[in-house]
Amino acid sequence: MSEVRAVLFDLDGVLVESSEAWFQLLNLATRHFCTPDVSRARFDESWGQGIEADVREFFPGCATQEVARFYEDHLLDFDAVMQVQPGARALLCRLRDADIHRGVVTNTPTLLARDILAWAGLIGLIDTTAGASAAHASKPAPDLVLLACEDLQIDPRLALVVGDSRFDAEAAAAARAQFLGFRSPQAPSVQDLAGVTEFALVRPRH
Secondary structure: OOOOOEEEEOOEOOOEEOHHHHHHHHHHHHHHOOOOOOOHHHHHHHOOOOHHHHHHHHOOOOOHHHHHHHHHHHHHHHHHHOEEOOOHHHHHHHHHHOOOEEEEEEEEEHHHHHHHHHHHOOHHHOOEEEEEEOOEOOOOOOHHHHHHHHHHOOOHHHEEEEEOOHHHHHHHHHHOOEEEEEOOOOOOEEOOHHHHHHHHOOOOOO
16 A cells, blocks of 8 residues: 555444434435335445435435435434444544544535534544535545545545445545445455554555
């Protein structure tokens, strides 16, 4: 791996374990928008995709912004089934102490992503949050990775994207960033956040 100047984390499923909350939220939204409920298997297949894909698949005829607003208003209603990923804070502190930038690149809307980070007590350790919006295409497009790198003023080739889905891997590849899977079939991959350290600190800092 090349030198790493920034680690860009996917949020849901990496820094925060929130799949059950999203599953419950999605079915609350289907009832709100009068569309069919979503099975667990169908939800699992869609995990990690952007809101635009959610609208096409689960809420046909609805406006993307309307669904995004519903998500923003209600995800944290299910915080009882959310948890901060073990080791998240320790890893972010270690990266900070090593002068490596920390960012979040997520298909979750930016305001909701920041609310989740605040709920998790991690927002003060994150330098930039690039979330889904009308102006930037969701992963697997490279837009969010490139936006975070631009904000941090680093070359994307010096960024390590850590994600748990093929959308993260494809976005990293499209942006020419490095990639590390988190409990994912994409290689290389680690099973816990402590494993990110050896990849992020693999080369001496200058």
